[in-house]
Amino acid sequence: MSDPALGLLMLALIVVVIMMGFATAFTLMGLGMFFGFIAFYDPHQNWAQNRVFDLMVQRTYGAMTNDVLISIPLFVLMGYVMERGALVDKMFYSIQLAFRRVPASLAVATLIVCTFWGIASGLVGAVVVLMGVIAFNPMLRAGYDVKLASGVITAGGTLGILIPPSVMIIVYAAVAGQSVVKLYAAAMFPGFFLSFLYLVYIIGWALIDPKIAPPLPEEQTRVKVPPWITAFQRLYSPNMALALGKALLSPERAQGLEIDGKPMAWRRILQNFVIALVPFLLSFITLATVWWYVVIHQQAGAASGPIEGLQQLGSAVSAPAETPAEKGPDFQFYLWFWISAAVLAAWTARSYRRMDGERFEVLKLLTSSVMPLGILTVVVLAVILFGITTATESAAVGAAGAFLLAFHARTLDWKRTKEAVFLTAKTTAMVCWLFVGSALFSAVFAILGGQALLESWVLSLNMTPVQFMILSQAIIFVLGWPLEWTEIIVIFVPIFLPLLKHFNIDPILWGTLVFVNLQAAFLSPPVAMSAFYLKGVAPPHVTLNQIFNGMMPYMLVIIVCMVIMYVWPGMTLWLPNYLYGGG
Secondary structure, eight states, X not given: OOHHHHHHHHHHHHHHHHHTTOOHHHHHHHHHHHHHHHHTOOTTSOGGGOTHHHHHHHHHHHHHTOGGGGHHHHHHHHHHHHHHHXXXXXXHHHHHXXXXXXXXXXXXXXXXXXXXXXXHHOOHHHHHHHHIIIIIHHHHHTTOOHHHHHHHHHHHHGGGGTSSSOHHHHXXXXXXXXXXXXXXXXXXXXXXXHHHHHHHHHHHHHHHOGGGSOOOOHHHHOOOOOHHHXXXXXHSOSSHHHHHHHHHHOTTTGGGSEETTEEOOXXXXXXXXXXXXXXXXXXXXXXXXXXXXXXXXXXXXHHHOSOTTOXXXXXXXXXXXXXXXXXXXXXXXXXXHHHHHHHHHHHHHHHHHTOOHHHHHHHHHHHHHTHHHHHHXXXXXXXXXXXXXXXXXXXXXXXXXXXXXXXXXXXXXXXXXHHHHHHHHHHHHHHHHHHXXXXXHHHHHHHTTHHHHHHHHHHHTTOOXXXXXXXXXXXHHHHTTTSOXXXXXXXXXXXXXXXXXXXXXXXXXXXXXXXXXXGGGGTSTTSOHHHHHHHTTSOTTSOHHHHHHHHHHHHHHXXXXXXXXXXXXXXXXXXXXXHHOOO
């Protein structure tokens, strides 16, 4: 048997052995050692002197010294701490009340919480199980179709591995030798766009067939307004924002009221007034941050530049090309900025005009349940994308912030902390061993000539870049049915990467398409892990086939998203090119 044939046999065996249930990392190492021993075999040498043992040591050391992998345990720790220490049920309740008048409001709230919680934790299993416990039974009791209820949980739960900060993106960056920061920027818009497509599908289905998501009874949509708010409105104004503003100037009448059994002091009035300012603060801070970064910060940094007469360490003699951000905003930026400012101003004015007691109570619930986690997530992403910290340092900030939030909520004890640390160590060890096995397997596969054989075969087909893109993504989509995303990225993605140069395909764009594609790996039977996670917490009468049927339409949504991403590559590449330049 020729060496390339041995390489193809390796590739076939790895799929078969993994599908038989053997551990992926040790299967990769075992096959790599076995076929590597054959590749390096020399009858004139003692078997212990076979060079495959040296290769194993080199690949292990390479994985141990890979700086990209350092951020994985910190992001995983952040996820496990958030899973055990935060209040998802309170978040779900407040978001459900905020969207109570939207069709399929429970499903919409579930998708939003899945997206939000997935970003914070990045753990598919944890999000699916948590939302299965919190949201699945309420949807079934409300008369929701089983397929709708199961589909939104299983599909929404997978978004955490796509939207940054994501461990999957870090793994791909290490395999492909790409920048984690650029990949994070590239995956940002497609991740939220896929979530938006899920939302359109849910609401559209509910509008076409209202029987799948009946309107909730009034007792489930009624907001429980505390007595002090009703009394406060009678004293000052039905509009809570205006009433709180008046009370700050003349607090004497409000001091006769009680909150939580205590007289209303001026400090409590101020606290509630700050909560009422949240819509304005969100709009103002968002616009101010964009203006500062685009108009002020980048131009100030570009104007300072390197000190004249000195060459920056590691730079070429010629001046580096400016990124679009450093060149300054063009007319399009100012146009869209002021359009966005007008839209946000109209939304803010509408919010304050309609801020009665019910809406103020919902705003308080949203502020207490969503804002802390939202601030932490925004900070973690912002410090990475704006170049303030590296991905590893940002992961450390996220892990520390997760502990602070959990301690503040008083839901994280010593037992749960030990569980989070143990699971982090277990997950990190699995990823690192996967890298060792993948590196050894890929090296032996290349030595045997398998990589060269596949490349020559693909090039002999004379495909266009579009055809190669479709073929590669179709293969990954099919592989997602029997395999998990970790196995696809560490085993099969390295086979496609050398071919991207031949077809002049951006590895950032191709990798982001792979991230979206791999959402299907969690939704495609027979190894659809999301379905098994949900089945573990679902009522006995819900069958696995019903869950599978609920997931299938979301796979079509994923394909639609990938087509739009390829037709409109700017959705993926604009942000990394703007922040860091192309090339």
